[in-house]
Amino acid sequence: MTTTLLDRPESTRIVKAPPPMAMLAELTHRCPLACPYCSNPLELTGIKEELSTAEWIDIFDQAAALGILHLHLSGGEPASRRDLVELTAAASERGLYTNLITSGVGLTEKRMAELAEAGLDHVQLSIQGSTPTMADHVGGYRGGYERKMAVAGWVRATGIPLTVNAVCHKQNMDELGDMIDLAVDLGARRIEVATVQFHGWAEKNRTALMPTRAQVERTNVLVEQARERLKGVIVIDYVPADHHSTYPKACMGGWGRIGINVAPDGKVLPCHAAETIPSLTFDNVRDRALSKIWYEGQAFNAFRGDDWMQEPCRSCERKHVDFGGCRCQAMALAGDPAATDPVCIRSPLRKGLTEAAERDAAATPDPFVYRGR
Amino acid sequence: MTQEGGITIDGATVAKLARGVRLREDAVRGQKVLLAPERAMALDEIAVKIVEALDGERSLDRIADDFAAEFGAPRQRIADDVAAFVQELADRRMLEVIA
Numbered sequence: 287m288t289t290t291l292l293d294r295p296e297s298t299r300i301v302k303a304p305p306p307m308a309m310l311a312e313l314t315h316r317c318p319l320a321c322p323y324c325s326n327p328l329e330l331t332g333i334k335e336e337l338s339t340a341e342w343i344d345i346f347d348q349a350a351a352l353g354i355l356h357l358h359l360s361g362g363e364p365a366s367r368r369d370l371v372e373l374t375a376a377a378s379e380r381g382l383y384t385n386l387i388t389s390g391v392g393l394t395e396k397r398m399a400e401l402a403e404a405g406l407d408h409v410q411l412s413i414q415g416s417t418p419t420m421a422d423h424v425g426g427y428r429g430g431y432e433r434k435m436a437v438a439g440w441v442r443a444t445g446i447p448l449t450v451n452a453v454c455h456k457q458n459m460d461e462l463g464d465m466i467d468l469a470v471d472l473g474a475r476r477i478e479v480a481t482v483q484f485h486g487w488a489e490k491n492r493t494a495l496m497p498t499r500a501q502v503e504r505t506n507v508l509v510e511q512a513r514e515r516l517k518g519v520i521v522i523d524y525v526p527a528d529h530h531s532t533y534p535k536a537c538m539g540g541w542g543r544i545g546i547n548v549a550p551d552g553k554v555l556p557c558h559a560a561e562t563i564p565s566l567t568f569d570n571v572r573d574r575a576l577s578k579i580w581y582e583g584q585a586f587n588a589f590r591g592d593d594w595m596q597e598p599c600r601s602c603e604r605k606h607v608d609f610g611g612c613r614c615q616a617m618a619l620a621g622d623p624a625a626t627d628p629v630c631i632r633s634p635l636r637k638g639l640t641e642a643a644e645r646d647a648a649a650t651p652d653p654f655v656y657r658g659r
Numbered sequence: 660m661t662q663e664g665g666i667t668i669d670g671a672t673v674a675k676l677a678r679g680v681r682l683r684e685d686a687v688r689g690q691k692v693l694l695a696p697e698r699a700m701a702l703d704e705i706a707v708k709i710v711e712a713l714d715g716e717r718s719l720d721r722i723a724d725d726f727a728a729e730f731g732a733p734r735q736r737i738a739d740d741v742a743a744f745v746q747e748l749a750d751r752r753m754l755e756v757i758a
C-alpha cells in the first residue's frame with residue numbers, strides 16, 4: 287500500500303489509497319427469497335430508483351479504468367434484473383472477471399446458457415439448508431430448493447466453475463455436514479461457509495439465528511474433518527462465528543483498501559452496511575465520477591489508514607492485520623464507528639457481548655422476521 | 660471434476676488453465692494478472708510465459724525443451740522452474756490437467 291500523505295485543500299490529511307481490486311454491484315434489492323439475515327439494508331430500494339442498463343454499463347467502464355479486476359454481480363437477486371445477460375456481456379467485454387452471486391431463483395436453463403455465452407466467469411449459488419424443508423423455511427420461498435438443484439445442473443453443463451455459499455446459524459448449523467456433501471453432489475469446486483453476521487435483518491432475528499457455543503465448537507471440528515476427508519474434491523472456506531472468535535475479521539480487507547459497493551440506486555459504499563454509520567456521507571455515481579468517489583469521497587477516507595483509531599487498536603500489533611475489525615459492528619454495538627470492534631477480546635465491551643450472545647443462543651427461537659415482509 | 664487439489668505435476672503432465680481462470684493485462688498497475696474466483700495473482704514475465712505455454716497440448720517436458728532452445732538456458736533449471744510454478748497453480752486449483 288502506498289502511504290504518501292497528500293495535502294488536501296480542506297487541510298485534512300488523507301492517505302493515498304491503492305486502486306480498488308473488486309466491485310460488488312448490487313444490481314437490485316428485489317429478491318423472491320426473504321432470508322431473515324439478508325445483508326441488504328432494512329430500507330430496501332424500489333425498482334423505480336434502480337440504475338438503468340446504460341448507467342450500469344457506464345459504471346463498469348469506469349470500474350475497469352480504475353483498475354477493478356473482479357466484478358461481483360449481486361443483489362438482492364441479480365436474476366431479477368431483465369438485463370442481466372446484457373450487463374454480464376458488457377462487463378466481460380471490458381475485461382472484468384464476472385462472478386454471479388445468486389439464489390438461483392429467476393434463472394432458467396436458457397438464461398444460464400446465455401450468461402455463459404456472454405462470458406460469465408464464475409457462479410456462486412446460495413443454499414439455505416440441506417433439505418427442501420429447511421432451505422425453503424429459511425429462504426421463505428417454497429420450491430426454492432428444487433430450483434437451486436436444477437440451476438446447479440445447468441451451471442455444470444456450461445462448464446462454469448461453481449461455488450456454493452452456505453450461511454449457517456442456530457437452525458441449520460447441525461446439518462452443515464449434509465450441506466457440504468450436497469455441494470459436492472452439485473459439482474461445486476468450493477463451498478463458502480459463513481456464520482450469520484448480526485447486522486440489519488439478522489439483528490431482528492437474534493434468538494432465531496444465534497448459534498450456541500456447543501454448536502459452534504462442533505462445527506469447527508466438523509469443518510476440519512470435512513477438509514481432510516474431501517481434500518482434492520472441494521475447497522472449504524469457513525468464516526466462524528464472530529461472537530466466539532478471539533479477534534475480529536479484517537472486514538472488507540480494510541476500509542477503502544480493496545472493494546467498492548454500488549447500491550441499486552447508484553450510491554457508492556465502502557461496505558454493504560456502511561449506511562448504518564450516520565457520520566458518513568455517500569456519493570452517487572449519478573453525480574460524481576467513480577475515481578473521485580474512491581480517492582476523494584468522505585465515506586471512503588473516513589477510516590483509511592490508522593489515524594482514526596482509538597485505544598486499544600492504536601497501539602495494538604494487529605492493527606494492520608484486522609484494521610480494528612468492522613466499523614459497522616463498532617457503530618451498532620459500541621455506538622461509535624471508530625471504536626474497537628466489540629467482538630475483539632481486547633474490547634471492554636466483549637464480555638457483555640458474549641453474555642448477550644449466549645442468552646440469545648439459549649433462548650427458544652422466535653419466529654423469523656423475514657426480510658422485507 | 661478435473662480439478663484435484665492432490666495432483667502431482669511431472670514432466671509428462673499436459674495442462675491448461677481451468678475454465679474460470681484467465682490471464683489479462685492490468686494496465687492500471689502495469690502488470691499481467693491471473694484471475695480466478697476470488698483471487699488475482701500478479702505474474703512476472705517468466706510466469707506469464709509459462710502460463711501462455713500451457714496450451715493443453717504440450718507436456719511440461721516439451722515446454723521446457725522449447726524454452727531451453729528459445730532462451731539458450733540450461734534445460735534442467737528451466738524444467739525445475741516450470742514444474743514448481745505449475746505445481747503451485749495446480750495446488751490453487753487453477754489448472755485443468757489433461758494428461
Ligand code: SF4
Pocket residue numbers: 317318319320321323324325326361362363389412657
Ligand atoms: S440473502 Fe436471501 S433474501 Fe437476501 S438477497 Fe440473498 S437470497 Fe435474497
Ligand code: SF4
Pocket residue numbers: 533534598599600602603604605606608609610611626627630631632633
Ligand atoms: S485491539 Fe483492535 S487492532 Fe488489536 S486485535 Fe483488537 S480490533 Fe484488532
